Amino acid sequence: MINRAAFEQILREYDAKRLNAERELTQRRALIEEKVPRLREIESRIAEISVNKAIARIGGGPAEDIGKTIYSLIREKAEVLSAAGFSPEDLKARYDCELCQDTGYIGSEMCRCLRERVTEVLYDQSNIKEILKEENFDTFSFRYYAEGQPRTVAEQAVQTAHSFVEDFAVSSDNLFITGGTGVGKTFLTNCIAKDLIDRGLFVVYLSAVRLFDILSDATFGSRRDGTEGTSRESFKKIIYDCDLLVIDDLGTEMVNSFSSTQLFDCINERLLAKKHTIISTNLSLKQIQENYSERLFSRIVDRYTLIKLYGDDIRMKKKLEDWDAARGSCN
Ligand SMILES: [Zn+2]
Structure with missing residues (x-):
């Protein structure tokens, strides 16, 4: 996962590049x-x-x-x-990027080159490039879903995910993916992320825990060490501005009134800016209402497409299969 230190490192690279030119x-x-x-x-x-x-x-x-x-x-x-x-x-100076003259910004907006660089570092750090080679629409398998409702629901979910990607540029749809542990929520999210990254879109993938770390750092860290308006804010801006924000495992973080407000602000700002968001969580909508806030609940109900996955723990099934295969090869 990207962190602020990595982001600051990128900004230092830009400074060095520009000074060099x-x-x-x-x-x-x-x-x-x-x-x-x-x-x-x-x-x-x-x-x-x-x-x-x-x-x-x-x-x-x-x-x-x-x-x-x-x-x-x-x-x-x-x-x-x-x-x-x-x-x-x-x-004239020979900048790598003529648009931003290697500052990374055009006015207050992040230049495309900086977004790309951040995405590059982001995925290197999280090994997501490797993960996305394994987990994408081509490798999605329905065989882990039991015949009947779980499989039908999974098929519909994949269909919805495809439409989400296809209509990405013209719609302002968002996804709320819920279900128990190991039912394929992250896998499905990875399928979507892979397709959008391949299309050159700016996707930021954060666990809920990391998201709140960043948001809280942007609010309190600046006050603490007087670095207001620096990379903390820029980093928060990435979360607000990226084409797709994936919030993984919502509900695993510590919920308090601060995080609840921060989450609402982030979700709401992105809706206003017509930026897409995917939330994946073990929580039901009712639990969102109880654990966070009524207004967050109503934004999700009004503006998100709900995907609810059912079934057994796929990770567990895969592990058992690997286990059997390993035993088979030993015999
Ligand atoms: Zn640039």
Whole structure:
């Protein structure tokens, strides 16, 4: 799972990348200026004309037609550079990402490159890439569900999950996946996550325990050590802004009025922003109402599609199968 330290590490990588690009530019520029002494004269002439133009505009005086002069200076600049074997592009920093110039942000929004980097680290850390190779729609098996209602329900659940993925861009649907231990809730969630990640969407996968750690850290940690507005907030923003937030195992965390409010705020903000969320839990809707709040309960009832899985503990069944297979190979 990603944690704040990992996120801060990514931001440090960005700082290093950006500083490197800028340092490289400074060095390249010094070299170019040495070989093309006329460059600085041209540039200061362009700057001077631009300033005069601005002053004339403010003062209301007649603005001379300087377009031509600037144009010819720019052309001369390209020519002198070219004669020395350079191009105007050599006077710009070479960022990995031109959009954010390696800051990771465009205004207050996270740039796509940073989202991708965070996702990359996120999945490396949680080994989820490996898990998703094993657990996806192609490997989902109904044979662990008993004939009759459990299997029918599982088939419908997979259908709903498929539709969720297919309609992701156009709908604002959310899923509430409930059921006992080992009935395939996490597996089903992984199927969805895999498909959406493959489509380049920004999926954040957090256990409820981690989610509340992060939210509480964003609220109390900043106050504690005076680092308000830093990566704590950015990290919280990821949870609020990602395309799909998966909250796994809701109900395993310590519930108190703080976590209950935080959960509601997160769920509610995401609904308002039309961002998708999946909650997977052993809890029933009635327990959500009792353990958290009436308003959270009503948001889920109104805005989430309910998937309730039945059956035996699949993990246990698989273990028994592996056990039998191992015994078979020993005989
Ligand atoms: Zn970028």
